Amino acid sequence: MILRVVASVVLLAALASCPRSEPRVRALAEPDLETAAILRGLVRDPAESDIAGLYARNTDRICIVRRDAGYRLGATVDYGEGIGCSAAGEVSRSGTRLxxxxxxxxxxxxxxxxxxxxxxxxxxxxxxxxCRKRASFGAVDVARLSASGAEAATMRTADGRLPCS
Known part of the structure; x- marks a missing residue:
């Protein structure tokens, strides 16, 4: 009987001294909040959204329409009394950068x-x-109003031009 107890103690001591290995299956890391919101459909995935559309905030406006293999962009800032900016050009996208x-x-x-x-x-x-007078395109921050290219093409500048047509 004493021999069995001694053998059990020796076996337990031997097992306790064995190095422990990492679990074979690691728990998946929790996604960051932005990724979790995209996965749940709460936030649009920027990688999957087309940039074409009409964007605005207050008197700042941006239109983007498809042109051949790229995009045309029109931008206007209008503070009234001849203070503002207006331009049309091109835009291309790389991930979340334009x-x-x-x-x-x-x-x-x-x-x-x-x-x-x-x-x-x-x-x-x-x-x-x-730009005219003290206006600037600096820090323009606009939200999407429409994803329609046709609607974006109807945006007008303060002087009535269609920068995205």
């Missing part, structure tokens, strides 16, 4: 999250020529 070209001297990267476009606060000096 490469905007409003003129040869006004090129910059904007952010796109599937429903919003945000221009950087500081733009190249060449963008100032597209």
């Amino acid at each position: 490469s905007v070209r409003l003129s040869d001297t006004c090129r910059f990267e904007a952010a796109f999250d599937g429903d919003r476009i945000v221009f950087p606060a500081i733009l190249p000096d060449g963008c100032a020529s597209l």
